[in-house]
Amino acid sequence: MNIFRLTGDLSHLAAIIILLLKIWKTRSCAGISGKSQILFAIVFTTRYLDLLSSFISLYNTSMKVIYIGCAYATVYLIYMKFRATYDGNHDSFRVEFLVVPVGGLAVLINHDFSFLEILWTFSIYLESVAILPQLFMISKTGEAETITTHYLFCLGLYRALYIVNWIWRYYFEAFFDLIAIVAGVVQTILYCDFFYLYVTKVLKGKKLSLPA
């Protein structure tokens, strides 16, 4: 464990908590893509099946349980409890265009052709594109609540910090996992234009609104 990975995990946890609290406190999921949240729940489920079979550390296990719990709680709030506030018309990204190619790629390119390893690879590839429905929804509505932009910033920052963690592990532990690195770089690149808007607008106190 290194400071970059720990900060990354805490940034990821912050993002998950921010979103859950935003929906719970405002009793509304306006502007939130339910599809992205379903994809994240799938990412955590397929990646953390090893919860049942292997124990790495208390930190590792507890974080996995928290991530899975929060992900399903968020999906529940969006599609059940506050479904009246769910903006289905703008959450129209065709996720099958993500899940099918990612599933195929996971079967073709992986470290080991075993059930758990292919699911892990699927989860890594899926996570790199899981935010697309959310970014697509913001581009359609042309704006995002400030709290949502903080959620997205923490979420994007987490994988950017993981890239630094992988650089660190390469030099100090001679460890690298090319599948995670390539997917992580793609994932972080997808946030770049959002990062630009976040820094130039939200941090200056303006509302995030895209040129319509």
Added chain:
Amino acid sequence: REFVFQHDEL
């Protein structure tokens, strides 16, 4: 048997 990855990252 080939060493299978023990993924220690979240």
